[in-house]
Amino acid sequence: MADSTAPTDLSDLPEPSGEQPSGCLAGDSGLLPAELRAWMHLLAAAGAVEQQLRARVKDALGISHDEFLIVCLLADQPGGGLRMTRIAELLGRPKTRLTYQVACLQHAGLVTKGSVCGDRRGIEVTLTEKARRLLNDASPPLAHAITDAVTRALGPEQRAALCGLLPGIADDDQQPAESPDRSAP
Template identity: 70%
Template sequence: MADLPACPSASDDGLLPTELRAWMILLAATGAVEQRLRAVVKERLDVSHDEFLVLCLLAEQPAGLRMTRIAELLGRPKTRLTYQVACLQHAGLVTRTSVCGDKRGVEVLLTDKARRLLTEASDALSETVTESLAHFMGPAQLDAMRALLPDHAQRSDTE
């Protein structure tokens, strides 16, 4: 696995306000996690990273989600999502059903096969996320991230 680029600076020397600097660190950390996660997702689940994100959303919604809601949550065009869901359906990982009373509405549900695969892969996936963040973010970056949620950081410190 290739080394990740250095983490953006968390110092106050730059032009950006604290919140924007923290946001940039969050984006960089997310990119680092996604970079490492792609290979694990492909190996363990045999799906693309974007398809994996759909599976993760559905894993948290036992009753399923409408296609429009998935597109909204992932910030993806509906046409792209339609292709991804079709690939997942072809792999036997999701089912699509029409929404009662709405002829254009389509709801997507995880199959038992997808639930089993996610359960089996969860340790490797969570370990990849944790290791990626630990490799990428040091104390200065964590402090910068806390600047995004100052009220929450204060509550956590006193609890």
């Protein structure tokens, strides 16, 4: 599959036809219930964002998109570090693949690896100052690319379709923030 910075065209995905009282979107335009249709819209939007970011991340940071995800995870940590096993869990990646990606980041001078205190088998990955500087410089245009991709990929109807993932979300918008236990039926 060729890399493209053009946003994904979502016109092939069915549009919702209206709302049901439960907050789900109606529409018998296919076999999929609103939740699955919304999930497909979400995946398509995520694909559009990835397409926008792939080339930009490579140009700005000199790393792959998958390596960029690791850098972002680490940047979002208060201490700047995470155990390898936790990174693998959060990204849904096999540990062997993650080991290779972290080695590439380490070779580029963007992360360091160290043992976890009290666990000689545990490895913690931490961002370097170089990575922090590069990410700080690259973040504004990358954030703009994400906004642009989502705006182009999802029209108003498709954004509404995402409510199908959480049928009660429309009802929750009507309730005050201090509402009691929302987990109760």
